[in-house]
Amino acid sequence: MAALSSGGQIALAFVGGFLAALLVMAVVAFSFLRSSDAYGLGHWKLNAKMPLSTMWMNLGYWTNAKGEPIHDFEEACSTLLRNILDRAGILNQPGGRPQQPPRSLAVLDLGFGCGDQTFELVRLTRPERGWDAFRYVGLTLSRVQIQAARRCVAREQLLAAADNGPDADSFQLFCADAARPGTWDERTRAAVEALADERYAERWLLALDCLYHFKPSRRPVFEYAARRLRANSMAFDLVLNENASFGDKLRMRAVGVMMGCPVDTFLTEKEYLDQLVECGYDRESSTISDISEHVFSGVSGFIDSQERALSQYSVTLGGYKLAGRLFEWFGRSKVVKAVIVVARTREDADLSSS
Ligand SMILES: C[S@@+](CC[C@H](N)C(=O)[O-])C[C@H]1O[C@@H](n2cnc3c(N)ncnc32)[C@H](O)[C@@H]1O
Structure with missing residues (x-):
């Protein structure tokens, strides 16, 4: 009971x-x-076209080939990639290089984001542009970004299949700490080391707007690429202006720490070049080009206009607004320079001078 x-x-x-x-x-x-929002503007979420067509996230290059300003984020981000490839001598024109043999390329891409640069590279290294072999390994720290990148690659592959696109084995994406080659698991390491295959006459490390995050520093992966893969390096990065005031340099170090970077991540141009040489790159044929005038004012202006556009739907950019103010300060104070780095291994430099 x-x-x-x-x-x-x-x-x-x-x-x-x-x-x-x-x-x-x-x-x-x-x-x-x-609630008033049900018939306010909150239904922009229902109207947004999914999936988003791109998910780039770099500082961009805000001037087009004709010297006109760019106002579109996707265009600025992909233009930055093209500028890096161009300075590295990888950007063949459509139609290839008349009278020249086809080229073969292997790329180790660090911090590849959500896959947009992966497919941009695939498009730019197609046979009609003079490339007959392409192999790509991408590394990222972010699990959510690798999932987004895999979806992007699968989508693009479906589109490219009808158009004789590259085979699925030619590119592989891994979640790994690109800054610390010693921590890579066996699969990642094997895929990366396969890039050293001599079938790929041109081997490159690509780092698009990520190296200043690398802990403990850029050194281990530069050394690995130069000595183990015999790969040249091309990157977008930030370098400290040696002429900046002591106060600005101190503020910049604090900004770096706030961004989660090592405290000494921002090197002057000379320190950067010395580090490349110590890692196995050739001093004479390596270049660091200042592109600040095409970067900081463009990205800070874009962030302002995007904030205004989104505010019409009661959406705010949040933390990106602070980033916009910082980029504006970088441009105005010139405390850091936005640069494209192209570094050639000593062996490659020897070959090109012989
Ligand atoms: C500013 S985003 C650039 C993304 C992409 N390159 C683009 O242009 O859209 C920096 C990227 O670097 C990645 N990253 C930062 N540190 C990394 C590390 N140690 N290993 C691998 N990826 C890293 C982040 O996950 C992020 O996706």
């Missing part, structure tokens, strides 16, 4: 809990339907 009554109590508590949950759900639904 006692057991029956405790069973009844449990059932009663269960029904009570269920009814309470129903009540809460009803209150939430009621307040949502009565």
Whole structure:
């Protein structure tokens, strides 16, 4: 009898809990339907076209080939990639290089983001541009970004399949700390080391707007690329202006720490070049080109205009607004320079001078 009554109590508590949950759900639904937002502008979420066509995230190069300003984020980000490839001598024109043999390319791409640069590279190294072999390994720290990149690659591959696109084995994406080659698991290491295959006459490390995050420093991966893969390096990076005031340099170090970078991540041009040489790159044929005038004012102006556009839908850019102010300060104070780095291994430099 006692057991029956405790069973009844449990059932009663269960029904009570269920009814309470129903009540809460009803209150939430009621307040949502009565809220002004249901017929405000919140339904932009329903109108946004998914999936987003790109998910680039770099500082961009905000001037086009005709010298006109760029106003579009996707265009600025992909133009930055093209500028890096161009300075590295990889950007063949459509139609290839008349009278020249086809070229073969292996790329180790660090911090590849959500896959946009992966496919941009695939497009730019197609046979009609004079390339007959392409192999690509991408490394990123972010699990959510690798998932987004895999979706992007699968989508693009479907589109490219009809158009004789590259085979799926020619590019591989891994979640790994690119700054610390010693931590790579066996699969990642094997895929990266396969890039050293001599079938790929041109081997490159690519780092598009990520090296200043690398802990403990850029050194281990530069050394690995130069000595183990015999790969040249091309990158977009930030270098400290040796003429900046002591106060600005100090502020810049604090900004770096706030961004989660090592405290000494921002090197002057000379320190950067010395580090490349110590890692196995050739001083004479390596270049660091200042492109600040095409970067900082463009990206900070774009962030302002995007904030204004989004505010019409009551959406705010949040933390990106602070980033915009910082980029504006970088441009105005010239405390750091936005640069394209192209470094050739000593062996490659020897070959090109012989
Ligand atoms: C500014 S985003 C650039 C993304 C991409 N390159 C683009 O242009 O859209 C920096 C990227 O570097 C990646 N990253 C930072 N540190 C890394 C590390 N140690 N290893 C691998 N990826 C890293 C981040 O996950 C992020 O995707």
